[in-house]
Amino acid sequence: MNSHSAHFYDIDEAVSLAKKLTSQGKAAIIGSDEPAPYVEFGSEFLKIEIEKFKNAKFSSDVPLKNVSVKDEETNTLATPSLRHIESEPEDFSKVSFDSWEKCLKWCNHVMGSSASFVIDSQGFIIGNYGRIPQEGLDGLGAELCYAIEMLDKISPGTGKLSWVDLEYEKMRIVGFQIPEEETYILGFISPGQTYFSKKIVVSQVVIRNLPDMG
């Protein structure tokens, strides 16, 4: 039994990965581009087969019978249907909100961000939603406000800057300056991969709802 060495269990790869994944070695992973020893599935394999899935029949559609539970009340409660998990395309013309809180929640959902925030014209954060970074947003908000002010000057005569995309090594920050008299900037931290295509929708819906937001 003593002959069972690490090599016997072929854990060299596990050792190498564990070294990289613990806090000290983690930096080596991000950006590393070592060839994988396995066949790589491209992202197209991860796409959900929506149509196939929509038409699937779920057992929760079938009435529950012969359910034996302690609490009689639970007998009557059907399991929630999973039929609608791929929702219908949202009609954005009907989206409305009357507060920054609701606005940020919606924007966060649409952009697929980990967090969203709004800055007033003075650079102060007046609302946020989502998973706020440990270091907070105050510094980020003020700097983003300042950066947009500076970037506005790059090309005079081309109108007000509306969107900025900042790609950092470990994070993406996207800012949207609402082109109205009273300037607000919406910020999105680590938006989802399809965020770019959502910019127009976010712009239109936010501008339309701006008069209703206190």
Add this chain to the structure above:
Amino acid sequence: MKTEIISFISAKGGTGKTTSSLNFAVSMAEKGKKTIIIDTDPMGCIGFSLAQNDRQWQGLVERLIKKTPLKEVIVKTKLENLSILPRGRMSSSDVSAYERLLFSSDGLEEVLTELEKDYECIIIDTPSGMGMITTSVLAVSNFAVLVLQAEPLSLRTAAQTLSVVENTVKNRNNNLILLGILVTMVDTQNPVSKSVFSTISNSLPGIFETWIPRSTAFIEASEKGVPVSFLTGRRTTEMMRFSFLAEEIESRISDITGETGGQDEFPQRTLL
């Protein structure tokens, strides 16, 4: 309030993820941390561990599908700081739909965003395997704990689990850190188990000093539907192991985040 989101993962089944995450959650709560454990396992093993019927509790599924408010599906326990977000009432035939739902929506992230307001520690129990649920959970966690059974098959699959963590760090969650590897079901009377434990301890970095023995106490606790530290009688080492684990995990998090806990801060004193 800074919230730590810790997921317990393992590619192999039956390694003790649920038992470990549940008892660890109890220890964190007993230390005074506002803690919630989320059961993302389609089998709903947290409920079963606590001797609850499959359809007893509403939970994550109701929240995701019916938009039931979280406060209506969270189960408050008799332990002051511990709550449970159970799996919910779901037919076992809908598992694949549930997996796709967690993977393709941001429902889990929304749930966590809400919970972060009220809890300091969110522990996520995952199903075995490294499929859509585990990868979705890793994508929203701060930390992962790999649960490794002290048996050959578990050790041989460790690299698979770790490579999924690596992939998640690369592509979905740069902030994820492998907190450590928890060795479970160590049978000191069994030479193979001892040998595997020795190999793990000597080879893999990040092993927690606390390890969990194979013990009848866990079977007894499971039979009674309670965490192991809730069993009657004298405190055994099995009961205390998760307190040690909680200490160790807190200490590692402090080392990583650079934050020292309030209780570690003492004022300068004079003796004379």
